[in-house]
Amino acid sequence: MSGPATQYPNYSPGLEGVPAGITSISKIDSDRSSLQYRGYDVHDLAEFGSYEETAYLLLHKKLPTASELAEFKQLLGSERDVPAEIYSVLAAMPKTADSMDTLRTAFSVLAPFDPDYKASPTDHDANIRKAIRIVAKASTLVGNGHRIRQGLNLITPNPEHTAAENFLHLMTGQEPDPATVKTMDASLTLYAEHGFNASTFACRVTVSTLSDLYSGIVAGISTLRGPLHGGANEEAMRMILEIGTPENAEPWLRDALANKKKIMGFGHREYKKGDSRSFYMSKVAKELGVKKGITIYGEIADVLEKIMADEKGIYPNVDFPTAYGYYLLGIPIELYTPIFAMARVAGYSAHAIEQIDGNRLIRPKAIYDGDTNLTYVPIADR
Numbered sequence: 001m002s003g004p005a006t007q008y009p010n011y012s013p014g015l016e017g018v019p020a021g022i023t024s025i026s027k028i029d030s031d032r033s034s035l036q037y038r039g040y041d042v043h044d045l046a047e048f049g050s051y052e053e054t055a056y057l058l059l060h061k062k063l064p065t066a067s068e069l070a071e072f073k074q075l076l077g078s079e080r081d082v083p084a085e086i087y088s089v090l091a092a093m094p095k096t097a098d099s100m101d102t103l104r105t106a107f108s109v110l111a112p113f114d115p116d117y118k119a120s121p122t123d124h125d126a127n128i129r130k131a132i133r134i135v136a137k138a139s140t141l142v143g144n145g146h147r148i149r150q151g152l153n154l155i156t157p158n159p160e161h162t163a164a165e166n167f168l169h170l171m172t173g174q175e176p177d178p179a180t181v182k183t184m185d186a187s188l189t190l191y192a193e194h195g196f197n198a199s200t201f202a203c204r205v206t207v208s209t210l211s212d213l214y215s216g217i218v219a220g221i222s223t224l225r226g227p228l229h230g231g232a233n234e235e236a237m238r239m240i241l242e243i244g245t246p247e248n249a250e251p252w253l254r255d256a257l258a259n260k261k262k263i264m265g266f267g268h269r270e271y272k273k274g275d276s277r278s279f280y281m282s283k284v285a286k287e288l289g290v291k292k293g294i295t296i297y298g299e300i301a302d303v304l305e306k307i308m309a310d311e312k313g314i315y316p317n318v319d320f321p322t323a324y325g326y327y328l329l330g331i332p333i334e335l336y337t338p339i340f341a342m343a344r345v346a347g348y349s350a351h352a353i354e355q356i357d358g359n360r361l362i363r364p365k366a367i368y369d370g371d372t373n374l375t376y377v378p379i380a381d382r
């Protein structure tokens with residue numbers, strides 16, 4: 001009954017290449033492998049700016065002045081803490097809960113605690129206030145969510161800390177060093193936004209029904225969890241550890257390709273000539289390895305990257321170098337996807353607000369490919 005997809009003109013499986021909306025938040029240039037947030041190259045934002053500056057840009061559509069940024073950081077700092085009830089719910093979850101399930105649940109429980117909970121879903125100013133709270137609390141929820149799963153005491157966020165500092169402080173219980181903060185901050189900037197990827201699109205679909213911003217965030221986080229999307233950074237690191245040595249990289253890869261395995265952290269729907277963000281993170285992660293005297297992961301990466309490019313024409317995406325960069329920073333693997341989410345809530349929020357401000361319900365058409373006009377047979381006669 002089901003026919004090949006090609007028999008339907010104008011149908012693109014997975015909506016590949018189908019324009020599904022108009023945005024002024026970010027621009028992906030597949031041919032140039034470049035990514036811009038509201039007109040600014042992400043490399044400049046990662047190198048010279050900060051995640052906070054990026055979040056301001058995404059939400060307020062312009063780069064902040066020094067005093068606007070200082071005020072924004074102060075506001076984020078004052079919103080970092082979360083109500084104790086959130087922690088009670090997270091503590092009631094099994095310790096074996098997936099870290100993305102913890103984060104998704106945390107945002108769900110957080111929604112009714114927001115002072116603007118009862119505001120109209122179309123109230124732009126209330127949505128900006130909610131977005132700032134969501135961005136502020138994300139690093140606390142990831143950091144203290146981890147502590148709860150580990151059976152550790154909770155830490156009250158330091159309002160002076162940035163998102164990168166707050167997460168690292170909560171994860172380790174110690175004041176983070178500036179070099180680690182810089183690497184983390186750059187990765188958050190690169191993860192902050194990426195057009196109509198699956199999770200952002202899920203977020204936009206959700207709010208297009210005039211559901212609320214938190215529901216959009218929960219939909220986004222739920223969609224990010226899978227290994228074909230945000231979950232790839234964790235899978236990529238597990239793969240690198242399984243490979244183990246640079247010498248084993250080539251035979252491992254050839255065997256995997258022969259068995260039609262997907263190589264995690266490689267390939268991208270939008271970038272066919274390489275993911276702009278991976279160029280930056282590769283450099284950062286490889287330099288980090290040299291600085292720490294642990295170059296093995298960078299060497300494994302070199303082998304995989306060369307064979308994949310030469311023989312398959314497939315390049316690493318941002319998740320690949322970020323995975324071993326985070327590993328070198330001592331971050332537990334199960335936190336990689338939540339870190340991605342904690343950065344991406346800025347992009348989700350900007351998209352949700354853009355969608356709501358010019359809303360049209362997202363409701364595509366399905367091509368029906370099944371039986372029609374059958375005669376109903378009473379159950380006793382079947």
Ligand SMILES: CC(C)(COP(=O)(O)OP(=O)(O)OC[C@H]1O[C@@H](n2cnc3c(N)ncnc32)[C@H](O)[C@@H]1OP(=O)(O)O)[C@@H](O)C(=O)NCCC(=O)NCCS
Pocket residue numbers: 014227228229230232261262263264265266267268269270314317318319
């Ligand atoms: C990201 C991804 C889903 C994009 O996929 P897509 O645009 O749907 O492209 P497809 O999966 O159709 O891949 C096209 C071809 O490249 C191959 N390919 C794509 N990514 C591959 C990978 N990571 N490893 C091996 N082969 C890959 C596919 O097998 C397919 O080959 P075929 O035409 O011979 O069947 C895909 O590259 C992937 O699964 N990557 C691994 C997961 C990952 O890193 N996700 C994070 C994305 S940021």
